[in-house]
Amino acid sequence: DTEVTQTPKHLVMGMTNKKSLKCEQHMGHRAMYWYKQKAKKPPELMFVYSYEKLSINESVPSRFSPECPNSSLLNLHLHALQPEDSALYLCASSHRDGANVLTFGAGSRLTVL
Amino acid sequence: AQKITQTQPGMFVQEKEAVTLDCTYDTSDPSYGLFWYKQPSSGEMIFLIYQGSYDQQNATEGRYSLNFQKARKSANLVISASQLGDSAMYFCAMRGGGSEKLVFGKGTKLTVNP
Numbered sequence: 001d002t003e004v005t006q007t008p009k010h011l012v013m014g015m016t017n018k019k020s021l022k023c024e025q026h027m028g029h030r031a032m033y034w035y036k037q038k039a040k041k042p043p044e045l046m047f048v049y050s051y052e053k054l055s056i057n058e059s060v061p062s063r064f065s066p067e068c069p070n071s072s073l074l075n076l077h078l079h080a081l082q083p084e085d086s087a088l089y090l091c092a093s094s095h096r097d098g099a100n101v102l103t104f105g106a107g108s109r110l111t112v113l
Numbered sequence: 114a115q116k117i118t119q120t121q122p123g124m125f126v127q128e129k130e131a132v133t134l135d136c137t138y139d140t141s142d143p144s145y146g147l148f149w150y151k152q153p154s155s156g157e158m159i160f161l162i163y164q165g166s167y168d169q170q171n172a173t174e175g176r177y178s179l180n181f182q183k184a185r186k187s188a189n190l191v192i193s194a195s196q197l198g199d200s201a202m203y204f205c206a207m208r209g210g211g212s213e214k215l216v217f218g219k220g221t222k223l224t225v226n227p
Contacts, residue, residue, distance in 0.1 A: 031213065033215075041219070042204055042217035042218060042219055042220055043158065043204075043217055044217075045214055045215070045216075048213045048214070050213060055213060056213055056214060088156050090156075090158060092158070096213075099146055099148075099163045099165065100146070100208065100213075101148070101160050101163060102148075102158075102160070102215055103160065104150075104157060104158035104159075104160075105157070106155065106156055106157040107156040107157065109156070
C-alpha cells in the first residue's frame with residue numbers, strides 16, 4: 001500500500017464545476033508536491049509546499065489553486081478547467097533532507113468534459 | 114537549468130536476462146541527485162534507486178543498480194534477472210543541489226517477454 005493517499009482515484013467534471021483533489025501522508029514529511037502528467041509524457045511539477053508554505057509555483061494557471069491545511073494534507077482546488085487539463089495528477093511528499101526522495105501517491109485521474 | 118535525456122522510447126528484454134536503461138543529464142550544479150522511478154500502468158510512481166553526485170560508489174538496491182559515470186554525465190539503470198512484473202515505464206530524474214524541483218526525463222517503456 002502506498003503511504004501517500006490520493007482521493008478520488010478518478011474524477012470527471014464539467015468546465016463549470018468546482019472540485020478538489022486531496023492528498024494525505026503520515027510519514028512526517030515536511031514537503032509536499034503536485035505534479036501533472038499527460039498521457040505518454042513525464043510528470044511536470046506544478047506546486048511545492050515546504051513546511052506548509054508555498055515555495056514553488058511553476059506558473060500554473062489560477063484555475064488550479066493549491067492548499068496545505070497542515071503538514072499531512074495537501075489539496076488541489078479545481079475551477080473552470082479546460083478539456084486540456086485532463087491528466088493524471090500526482091501528489092508526492094518528502095523529508096527534505098539527505099537524498100530528499102519523493103514518495104508518490106497513486107494519482108487522481110481527471111477528465112474534464 | 115537541469116536536463117535529463119532518455120533516448121530509448123522502448124526496450125524489450127527476455128525474462129531472467131539483464132537490461133540497461135540509458136540516462137544522460139546536464140547540469141551546472143556541482144551537487145545534484147539522480148533518481149530512477151518505475152511507473153506501472155496503474156499510474157503510481159515507485160522510487161527505485163538514488164545516486165548523489167558526490168557518492169564514490171555506484172548505488173545498488175536489490176536487482177537494481179545505477180551505473181554512474183560522472184565524467185560522461187550518465188546514470189544508467191541496470192535491472193538484473195528481469196521479471197514479468199518489471200514491465201513498466203521507467204523515468205530518470207534529477208534534482209540540483211538545494212533545489213526542490215525534481216525534473217524527469219521522457220521515460221523508457223520496458224517490456225519483459227516470457
